[in-house]
Amino acid sequence: MAVAKSKGEGIYQLTLISSPPPHIHAAISVDRIVHMTIASLLPGVIWLLYLFGWQALRVMVLAVGAAILTEMAVMKLRGKENTVYDGTAVVTGLILAFTLPPTAPSWIVVLGAVIAIALGKQVFGGTGCNPFNPAIVGRVFLGVAFPTQLNVWIGPHSSETIASPLELWVAGEALPDYGEILAGTAGSFMGEFAFVALLLGGLILILRGYVDWRVPVGLFGAVAVFMACLGQDPLWHLLTGGVVLGAFYLAGDPVTNPITPWGRLVFGIGVGLCFGIIRYYGQDPDALFFAILLMNGLVPLLNRFLRSRRRGAAA
Amino acid sequence: MRDALKLVLTLGLVTAISGGVLGLFYNYTMPIVEARQMTDMIEKGFKGVLPEAHTFRSVENGQGEKPEGVTEIYEGLDQGGQRIGIAFETAAQGFEGPIVMAVGVDPGTETVVGIKIMSHTETPGMGARIEEESFTNQFQHKSLADPFMVGSDIDGITAATISSKAVAGTVGEKSRQVLNYLGYDVETPVIQEPVEPEPVEEPAETEEPLTIDMVLEELLPQAQEFTQLGEGQAGMPGDVTVIYEAFDDQGQRTGLAFETIAQGYGGDITMAVGIDVASETLAGIKILSHSETQGLGSRIEEPDFLEQFRGKSLSDPFAIGEDVDGITAATISSEAVAGTVGTKARQVLDYVSH
Amino acid sequence: MQKYLDDIVRGLFRENPTFRMLIGMCPPLAVTTSAVSGLIMGLATTAVLICSSTLISVLKSLIPKQVRIPVFIVIIATFVTMIDLILAALVPDVHKVLGLFVPLIVVNCLILGRAEAFASRMPVSRSITDALGMGLGFTWALTFIGCIRELLGAGTLFGATIMGESFVNWQIMQLPPGAFFTMGLIVFTLNLIGNHRARNVQKAARKQIQVVGKEG
Numbered sequence A: 001m002a003v004a005k006s007k008g009e010g011i012y013q014l015t016l017i018s019s020p021p022p023h024i025h026a027a028i029s030v031d032r033i034v035h036m037t038i039a040s041l042l043p044g045v046i047w048l049l050y051l052f053g054w055q056a057l058r059v060m061v062l063a064v065g066a067a068i069l070t071e072m073a074v075m076k077l078r079g080k081e082n083t084v085y086d087g088t089a090v091v092t093g094l095i096l097a098f099t100l101p102p103t104a105p106s107w108i109v110v111l112g113a114v115i116a117i118a119l120g121k122q123v124f125g126g127t128g129c130n131p132f133n134p135a136i137v138g139r140v141f142l143g144v145a146f147p148t149q150l151n152v153w154i155g156p157h158s159s160e161t162i163a164s165p166l167e168l169w170v171a172g173e174a175l176p177d178y179g180e181i182l183a184g185t186a187g188s189f190m191g192e193f194a195f196v197a198l199l200l201g202g203l204i205l206i207l208r209g210y211v212d213w214r215v216p217v218g219l220f221g222a223v224a225v226f227m228a229c230l231g232q233d234p235l236w237h238l239l240t241g242g243v244v245l246g247a248f249y250l251a252g253d254p255v256t257n258p259i260t261p262w263g264r265l266v267f268g269i270g271v272g273l274c275f276g277i278i279r280y281y282g283q284d285p286d287a288l289f290f291a292i293l294l295m296n297g298l299v300p301l302l303n304r305f306l307r308s309r310r311r312g313a314a315a
Numbered sequence B: 001m002r003d004a005l006k007l008v009l010t011l012g013l014v015t016a017i018s019g020g021v022l023g024l025f026y027n028y029t030m031p032i033v034e035a036r037q038m039t040d041m042i043e044k045g046f047k048g049v050l051p052e053a054h055t056f057r058s059v060e061n062g063q064g065e066k067p068e069g070v071t072e073i074y075e076g077l078d079q080g081g082q083r084i085g086i087a088f089e090t091a092a093q094g095f096e097g098p099i100v101m102a103v104g105v106d107p108g109t110e111t112v113v114g115i116k117i118m119s120h121t122e123t124p125g126m127g128a129r130i131e132e133e134s135f136t137n138q139f140q141h142k143s144l145a146d147p148f149m150v151g152s153d154i155d156g157i158t159a160a161t162i163s164s165k166a167v168a169g170t171v172g173e174k175s176r177q178v179l180n181y182l183g184y185d186v187e188t189p190v191i192q193e194p195v196e197p198e199p200v201e202e203p204a205e206t207e208e209p210l211t212i213d214m215v216l217e218e219l220l221p222q223a224q225e226f227t228q229l230g231e232g233q234a235g236m237p238g239d240v241t242v243i244y245e246a247f248d249d250q251g252q253r254t255g256l257a258f259e260t261i262a263q264g265y266g267g268d269i270t271m272a273v274g275i276d277v278a279s280e281t282l283a284g285i286k287i288l289s290h291s292e293t294q295g296l297g298s299r300i301e302e303p304d305f306l307e308q309f310r311g312k313s314l315s316d317p318f319a320i321g322e323d324v325d326g327i328t329a330a331t332i333s334s335e336a337v338a339g340t341v342g343t344k345a346r347q348v349l350d351y352v353s354h
Numbered sequence C: 001m002q003k004y005l006d007d008i009v010r011g012l013f014r015e016n017p018t019f020r021m022l023i024g025m026c027p028p029l030a031v032t033t034s035a036v037s038g039l040i041m042g043l044a045t046t047a048v049l050i051c052s053s054t055l056i057s058v059l060k061s062l063i064p065k066q067v068r069i070p071v072f073i074v075i076i077a078t079f080v081t082m083i084d085l086i087l088a089a090l091v092p093d094v095h096k097v098l099g100l101f102v103p104l105i106v107v108n109c110l111i112l113g114r115a116e117a118f119a120s121r122m123p124v125s126r127s128i129t130d131a132l133g134m135g136l137g138f139t140w141a142l143t144f145i146g147c148i149r150e151l152l153g154a155g156t157l158f159g160a161t162i163m164g165e166s167f168v169n170w171q172i173m174q175l176p177p178g179a180f181f182t183m184g185l186i187v188f189t190l191n192l193i194g195n196h197r198a199r200n201v202q203k204a205a206r207k208q209i210q211v212v213g214k215e216g
Helices: A030-052 A054-078 A088-098 A106-118 A134-145 A165-171 A178-182 A195-207 A214-229 A234-239 A243-250 A261-282 A287-305 B002-049 B127-131 B133-139 B161-181 B212-219 B297-301 B303-309 B331-353 C002-014 C026-030 C035-059 C065-090 C092-101 C103-107 C109-119 C124-154 C176-215
Strands: B055-058 B070-077 B083-093 B098-106 B111-119 B225-228 B240-247 B253-263 B268-276 B281-289
Touching: A030 A054, A030 A088, A030 A195, A054 A088, A054 A106, A088 A106, A088 A134, A088 A243, A106 A134, A134 A287, A178 A195, A178 A234, A195 A243, A214 A234, A214 A243, A214 A261, A234 A243, A243 A261, A243 A287, A261 A287, B002 B055, B002 B070, B002 B083, B002 B098, B002 B111, B002 C065, B002 C092, B070 B161, B083 B161, B098 B161, B111 B133, B111 B161, B127 B133, B127 B161, B133 B161, B212 B240, B212 B253, B212 B268, B212 B281, B240 B331, B253 B331, B268 B331, B281 B303, B281 B331, B297 B303, B297 B331, B303 B331, C002 C124, C026 C035, C026 C092, C026 C103, C026 C124, C026 C176, C035 C065, C035 C092, C035 C103, C035 C109, C035 C124, C065 C092, C065 C103, C065 C109, C092 C103, C103 C109, C109 C124, C124 C176
Parallel strands: none
Antiparallel strands: B055 B070, B070 B083, B083 B098, B098 B111, B225 B240, B240 B253, B253 B268, B268 B281
């Protein structure tokens, strides 16, 4: 505790604070989390390949490849042992691909992966030390830098541009129904087209204990309640906007979560509220990513205020 | 005590010297700055917004209070010294700060001649795009009777609603105020606020509206001569406003063309339809005007959609998803077009042959 | 002579205010959307720095210790206002771009820092060379950041189009986050080079010791 109160607080806090047991991650090695995460993403990958064909493959291969190469290059530069084999770079690259449209220009995909690994992860000290989810950092950078290139949506099985559910909703046009969304025919970035597959993968992660259920539950709950209070259809907003991708794979990233169970619940709720506010009032297609980035930034604060006081105290 | 006095004196002396030096400096530079700002305003601003003016002369006096927020008013004179327009400088409250602009108005026709953004602090790539000509050119020769509202008569800039609204509203309001101040009588139009939370409908194109006369030859290229059957005649099918008969060089009737209205998502869709009489097929259709949502319903104008109707038999069902491919996310608009074309074409053919 | 040269070189590189000492960080982050605005801002700051350092060094024995900071600030503010008026009169376009940031030179801690740490203790001549070095170091730093942000954010350099037709502007580089990214990456690169050099020096020294050890 004395260490945590010293000047080195901030991003290093995660490694310095000693919280009362049980430590959730203690028994699970990084390798197993990574392998399980990649495996749980496979249904989504296959589904997207079926929907978008080689274009989706191109985005995924480029994102993963660039992430691996960047990781290797930065590790070499930092003179550290090469950790690329732990696979975290693959996960980051793959998740980044899920946040992009299948039409994203190749160079933008590569740039995003480089930013994600170099600026989102390695500058903070590499695997496990990043306060922000690396894929989100890459995606937000791209979203702010190249909005026009990223907001072009192509329908599945065709080369036709479609309006994303958000655009339809903003324009007041007829909205795609639940069936269309579940079947993956309406969406914006790739993750939005793969609702069922990602939900499946996410549930596996929760059952295996790699993602704390409190984060997705808090997030879903907050989005539903927020939208319902505004007279919106809560289910519809849960199905669109990539909420499922965000809940399990972006917000649910254990590295960037608060360390206490309560903290994780509050974190999830915070992401849901920020998402609702940005989506409803800002009508921004990147609402999910901004929401998670914001809440990632608040994690040290949540750790400080929602810390279990002492061993055995109610947490 | 002596120490304290010394400190006070030192500080007082330093500030006094500083103040004196700055005062001198200010007196020396300010005239230069003001003169330069004025020539700048005239050269870069007023000349751009009143291109026909030969010289500019400051206007000092008017009726009542000078309109608030209007910093300079100049009159533009032609070579004979006749006033041909008014140019003034004003500022709109943008998203980040004031947007200073020059506006030229023609008091005779009560129109805005042009506007130019002089300075602003809006976000690059978003609000800063108010500088682009695609936006500012919309104000050229715009009547002051228009509402000057983004979403109704001005196309705003995506992701920069506040900046574009500010510019549009200020141009309209201040132009009217300046003209009134100078003794011209300009009425403020009654502005209807768009009803929230209904989404703002995109307005119809502000260009010259197309009429069927302009597209007759496009619809029925083989025909040599067209005669109008009469407008608003009794017995004409409902919603059909004009019918033309088309004849070939032997005087044989080969085709029909008519104008009709479909009920779209955003309002009326006016279109012209050509019929080939011999084969009872459509020769082609053309959208004349519509007020569908930009990028969604507005895509009924695209050739990909319209070409489907060329050569289509009138006995077809004209149903989206069956014999006509609709437009994604614009089902209402495409259904309206297809259904109306089919029904009205049959009715017109019936009407003309009897 | 060596001393004066040292003063200048020190400000340019080893103790570069922006990249090494990280002081006066507001202008490097706020006004570097283009190379030209970075350059002008740097030169304006340099002018203020040289004038104020000179005057403070001249007056250092006359200013009572207790009120030295207020006096420094008044002197700095006077010069800043003068520069502001000169810019407005002579180069209004530039003045418009820099806007509020010229008056804010008053609170640039680089200037007060050099006044307190250097000019108020050193002879006039050294104060001038120090101010010149620091000012030019600040100027090249701002211009460099401006170049990178302008090149990536607008595809131009000093207003001339550099990138080809197909180049897509990285809008984020023209926005505040772009300044932080650029700044961070430059400092990172410089530290990387610095560490590398230090390691080489260490290695060389160690080798020498070993050689000496063997010989001894």
